[in-house]
């Protein structure tokens with residue numbers, strides 16, 4: 001049985017995925033469609049999944065995720081897992097263009113304060129948390145299933161555009177495999193709802209000096225589709241129930 005997938009943007013609401021317990025949040029429609037194509041091609045039995053395009057950046061992602069989780073819970077059909085997914089920048093050498101990255105931790109890499117002594121994360125300032133961890137072995141399991149690099153995935157509000165900034169980020173977050181702009185927003189909403197979270201990124205560009213011509217978005221979207229074709233079996237989610 002193939003996955004049943006509901007697709008929509010952050011504004012609309014339909015009930016096509018009402019058997020689903022998996023929520024996938026992408027930033028834009030092209031990512032949503034790539035994820036949906038992968039889920040629909042999955043060979044193993046799976047619950048229907050809902051895939052939404054919630055917008056670019058952590059604020060839009062958090063708002064869209066929180067709305068979706070709240071509506072589902074109010075309807076008595078709460079999600080059991082939220083996955084932030086899309087394209088992202090890869091840190092060398094762990095995550096080359098065209099590869100996949102799965103988050104061990106989802107890190108708010110630029111949420112905090114700049115001081116004369118350097119960056120202070122928001123958690124160290126005494127406000128909330130600076131990262132969310134994918135529970136148990138879920139992240140490792142997903143990474144192994146799709147052949148992804150596994151480590152911290154950074155959420156930034158500004159795409160890294162210089163070697164200096166890339167070096168600063170890796171110094172602060174050793175082992176970081178990727179950066180993107182939505183994961184921490186999705187994770188904050190998931191945490192507020194008490195739902196586990198994961199992040200899957202397909203690498204479209206290297207984190208470093210800005211070189212827009214070198215971005216391989218089509219290649220990354222194809223990798224995203226391949227990954228989500230393998231995800232249902234890895235998640236071992238139960239059969240769909242209408």
Ligand SMILES: O=C(O)c1cccc(C(=O)CC[C@H]2O[C@@H](n3cnc4c(=O)[nH]cnc43)[C@H](O)[C@@H]2O)c1
Nearest residue numbers: 027056087088089159160179180181182205207212
């Ligand atoms: O710099 C540009 O010219 C440019 C052109 C098209 C798109 C962008 C984006 O910033 C897209 C952001 C979007 O894609 C994710 N993403 C992909 N690569 C990265 C990255 O290296 N660092 C951060 N985010 C990235 C991100 O999650 C957004 O959804 C720029």
